[in-house]
Amino acid sequence: MSPWNGPLEKIDDYRWRIPKSYKQGMRVPGIIYADAEMVKQIREEQGPEQVANVAFLPGIVDCSLAMPDIHWGYGFPIGGVAAMRVEDGVVSPGGVGFDINCGVRLLRTNLMQDEVSPKMKPLMDALYSSVPSGVGSKGRIRLKGGDINEVLRKGSRWAVEHGYGQAADLEHTEENGEMGGADPSKVSGRARERGAPQMGTLGSGNHFLEVALVDKIYQADTARAMGIDEVGQVMLYVHCGSRGLGHQVADDYVKEMGRAMTKYGISLPDRQLACSPVNSPEGQAYLGAMRCAANYAWANRQCIAHWVREAFCRVLGVKEADAGLELIYDVAHNIAKIEEHQVSGHKLKLCVHRKGATRAFPAGHPEVPQGYAHIGQPVLIPGDMGRLSYVLVGTEQAMKETFGSTCHGAGRVQSRSAAKRRLSGRDVLDSLQSRGITVRAGSLAGLAEEAPEAYKDVSSVVSVAHNAGISKIVARTRPIGVIKG
Amino acid sequence: MKRFELIEHTADMGLVARGHNLAEAFGNAAYGLFSIMADLDNVQEKEPLKVELREEDTETLLFEWLNYLLYIFDVEMLLLKRFDIEHFDGFALKANCYGEKYDPSRHRLKRGIKSATYYMLKVDRENNQVQVILDV
Numbered sequence: 001m002s003p004w005n006g007p008l009e010k011i012d013d014y015r016w017r018i019p020k021s022y023k024q025g026m027r028v029p030g031i032i033y034a035d036a037e038m039v040k041q042i043r044e045e046q047g048p049e050q051v052a053n054v055a056f057l058p059g060i061v062d063c064s065l066a067m068p069d070i071h072w073g074y075g076f077p078i079g080g081v082a083a084m085r086v087e088d089g090v091v092s093p094g095g096v097g098f099d100i101n102c103g104v105r106l107l108r109t110n111l112m113q114d115e116v117s118p119k120m121k122p123l124m125d126a127l128y129s130s131v132p133s134g135v136g137s138k139g140r141i142r143l144k145g146g147d148i149n150e151v152l153r154k155g156s157r158w159a160v161e162h163g164y165g166q167a168a169d170l171e172h173t174e175e176n177g178e179m180g181g182a183d184p185s186k187v188s189g190r191a192r193e194r195g196a197p198q199m200g201t202l203g204s205g206n207h208f209l210e211v212a213l214v215d216k217i218y219q220a221d222t223a224r225a226m227g228i229d230e231v232g233q234v235m236l237y238v239h240c241g242s243r244g245l246g247h248q249v250a251d252d253y254v255k256e257m258g259r260a261m262t263k264y265g266i267s268l269p270d271r272q273l274a275c276s277p278v279n280s281p282e283g284q285a286y287l288g289a290m291r292c293a294a295n296y297a298w299a300n301r302q303c304i305a306h307w308v309r310e311a312f313c314r315v316l317g318v319k320e321a322d323a324g325l326e327l328i329y330d331v332a333h334n335i336a337k338i339e340e341h342q343v344s345g346h347k348l349k350l351c352v353h354r355k356g357a358t359r360a361f362p363a364g365h366p367e368v369p370q371g372y373a374h375i376g377q378p379v380l381i382p383g384d385m386g387r388l389s390y391v392l393v394g395t396e397q398a399m400k401e402t403f404g405s406t407c408h409g410a411g412r413v414q415s416r417s418a419a420k421r422r423l424s425g426r427d428v429l430d431s432l433q434s435r436g437i438t439v440r441a442g443s444l445a446g447l448a449e450e451a452p453e454a455y456k457d458v459s460s461v462v463s464v465a466h467n468a469g470i471s472k473i474v475a476r477t478r479p480i481g482v483i484k485g
Numbered sequence: 486m487k488r489f490e491l492i493e494h495t496a497d498m499g500l501v502a503r504g505h506n507l508a509e510a511f512g513n514a515a516y517g518l519f520s521i522m523a524d525l526d527n528v529q530e531k532e533p534l535k536v537e538l539r540e541e542d543t544e545t546l547l548f549e550w551l552n553y554l555l556y557i558f559d560v561e562m563l564l565l566k567r568f569d570i571e572h573f574d575g576f577a578l579k580a581n582c583y584g585e586k587y588d589p590s591r592h593r594l595k596r597g598i599k600s601a602t603y604y605m606l607k608v609d610r611e612n613n614q615v616q617v618i619l620d621v
Contacts, residue, residue, distance in 0.1 A: 045495055071495050071496055072494065072495045072496060073496055073497075073604075074497065074602040074603075074604030074605075074618050074620065075602070075603075075604055078496055094602075094603075097620070098599040098600040098602075098620045099599055099620075134594070135522065135594040135595075135596060135597040136558070136559065136562055136587065136594065136597070190556050190560075193556075193559075193560045194556060194559045194560055198559075203597060204596060204597040205596065205597055205599075205621055244556075244559040244560075247555075247599045247600050247620075248556060250600060251548075251552045251600055254548075254602075254603065255545060255548065255549065258545065258603065259541065270603070270604055271544070271603035271604075271606065272602050272603040272604040272606075274603070412495045412496045413495065414495065415493040415494055415495050415498075416497075416498060416596075416621065417491060417493060417498070418493065442594075443593075443594065443595060443596070445595050445596065446595070446596055449596065485597075
């Protein structure tokens with residue numbers, strides 16, 4: 001793909017503006033969070049053009065935003081954040097993406113490196129066999145006719161009611177794992193058919209399970225409030241989404257909204273941005289279905305986390321109560337939500353799209369769980385599979401500037417084929433193992449495509465978010481075991 | 486003439502498919518889609534699948550055609566490799582597709598595809614060529 005040569009005005013060391021005048025039809029300017037080094041790389045592809053395209057969407061307020069992990073996507077850039085007035089703005093399924101409520105959860109443990117390291121092989125084998133993963137993986141749970149509606153309405157609560165995890169997990173999940181306003185009647189038969197056999201599966205691509213160690217603690221008190229106590233403590237990550245059900249919901253509504261655009265007199269530079277007014281039948285139907293898919297994804301991560309806990313305790317010979325396997329938090333990073341924000345001194349009801357972006361609400365916000373009310377919402381930023389991941393917290397600055405949002409991951413810098421040309425799956429496996437990381441992967445080719453070298457350095461991504469003030473670094477972890485679908 | 490070529494995309498993948506006519510380009514796009522997902526060498530053409538679609542424009546027909554096949558793969562685990570397009574008029578398509586159910590002992594899956602997207606989707610009627618970006 002060709003480089004992007006449009007105007008990018010430096011606001012300060014971490015903020016760059018695409019002026020509204022760049023393209024006729026932009027309703028607001030674009031703002032990209034990045035440092036000077038990252039900007040060079042961002043310009044190499046069409047991510048900034050996508051930031052400008054999002055600025056065309058009716059009802060968009062303030063700016064079309066891109067977080068520091070911005071990269072070239074389809075429709076919205078990955079790392080894109082945009083808020084539209086509910087009153088006269090739109091909702092766009094392309095602003096959420098095909099993997100609705102792709103997200104991350106982090107579990108803490110009471111165990112330390114020396115207790116877990118000698119058992120990494122059996123632990124990874126047990127995790128690999130307990131959690132179905134890979135292309136087309138089918139789950140251990142088979143949802144029958146009526147069950148799926150329950151999942152779509154109740155999300156994580158459905159899982160807990162069926163014995164997967166604990167009630168305490170719900171409080172530490174964004175939206176309590178159960179987004180209100182889910183309307184199962186807006187989810188198509190095809191979506192249900194795809195979703196029914198896939199509950200409790202990881203999938204493929206960049207989805208993973210990770211056993212990690214706390215590597216550094218930056219803010220001890222804040223970390224302690226989350227149960228992150230000391231360097232060397234073992235942590236567990238789950239990263240996945242709504243599987244075929246979410247993909248089908250997105251397909252259905254991108255198509256339907258594409259048809260409705262003429263009716264609403266909307267014209268856009270990219271059909272993947274297809275949208276409808278939030279308060280239209282199409283907009284409401286999409287939000288009702290999207291929330292169902294989001295709930296499915298939360299139930300999915302809840303079930304997976306349950307099997308992860310079981311496998312962990314079995315292999316390490318500890319009781320669940322002694323293992324301290326508490327859920328620190330679960331975040332969604334592909335989602336649209338109706339939220340209230342202050343814009344130029346006015347309180348506005350907005351439809352906030354986060355596509356490859358994480359909510360980052362500050363201390364004291366009513367959506368932040370009680371236990372974290374004094375520190376802010378935990379933000380989980382996984383890196384690539386060989387390097388570090390970060391735990392941050394949301395800030396007031398994020399509320400002021402980014403509708404309470406921050407980055408979501410490392411962001412790719414190399415295409416999948418380029419990654420494979422450079423390194424074979426075997427090379428990647430050897431290199432990870434030489435760094436003390438035990439790997440289980442469904443396919444070597446998949447492993448090559450997800451090579452650490454194909455990603456930006458997550459440390460530079462989170463340091464931009466931290467320095468810009470849209471979230472603050474609390475701790476970082478490094479992997480010792482990875483499962484890739 | 487190559488049936489399809491891959492397009493480099495940082496996060497995802499894309500393909501350009503060609504044919505002697507647009508119908509054949511649609512068939513080759515489907516072939517490209519399954520080639521990205523699996524090694525098709527060992528897949529036999531023994532299970533048939535009839536597909537009939539109608540859309541308001543050719544671009545949406547391409548979007549729907551590929552996404553319908555992804556839905557079939559998800560639900561039936563059917564790996565398809567032959568796509569005989571019986572009828573094609575730019576709005577409607579009838580196809581007889583052939584392949585077999587995924588058998589982990591004989592077939593190798595390479596990667597999952599979440600969806601075909603509208604981004605950079607192109608139907609080039611003059612050159613009987615189609616282009617699509619896939620969400621991987």
